[in-house]
Amino acid sequence: MVQEQKGETSSGMYTYKHHGDKGVDIHEIFVKKSRTRVLLSYCGLILLLAIVCRSLLGKEKLCLESVWSVTFGILVAKCLQYKPVKKESVVIMPSFGVQLEIHFWSGRVDRHFVPIGKILKPLLNECVTPVTCYWSLALLLRDEEELKLVFQKFRPPVKMLVPIWRALCAFTDSECTSRHSAVSKPNRSEA
16 A cells, blocks of 8 residues: 655555755655564563573573574574664755664664765665565765665665655766666667
């Protein structure tokens, strides 16, 4: 289900909001908090605690079975772990740079500032793994070997990444070309 309102788009578990405030362009992607996932997270932690206590407080000595059960408990707890991220934001400040923010449900905020002079070009990447395929938004930075991912924790759909990518292209005066127009046509004189 897709909803579109004033600067707001919802798709699946993500909601995209765009607004400007005093010359600052703010793009936010929220994740919907799932009560079921939070409950499963706590159940996984309780299960891990029970397995560890049974292994350590049991009358028999620690053996290979204990190691396997603790390892299994850790894997189950990790799979059921609740992601504590509430939203990720891209704050575009003209003539200064871009601030990338990660907001956690606990209230903690991680911020990373990228000066305008360091940004060469924003990139919209299609990431392919053996298991899945997803889109990511990254910044190509001057004097850096690796790309800087704009969204560290989330994998929002491409329709939410495109407006942010276009805003970053306009901000950096980069040429915004879609994947269809980026393919160069062969020169007929060389053939």
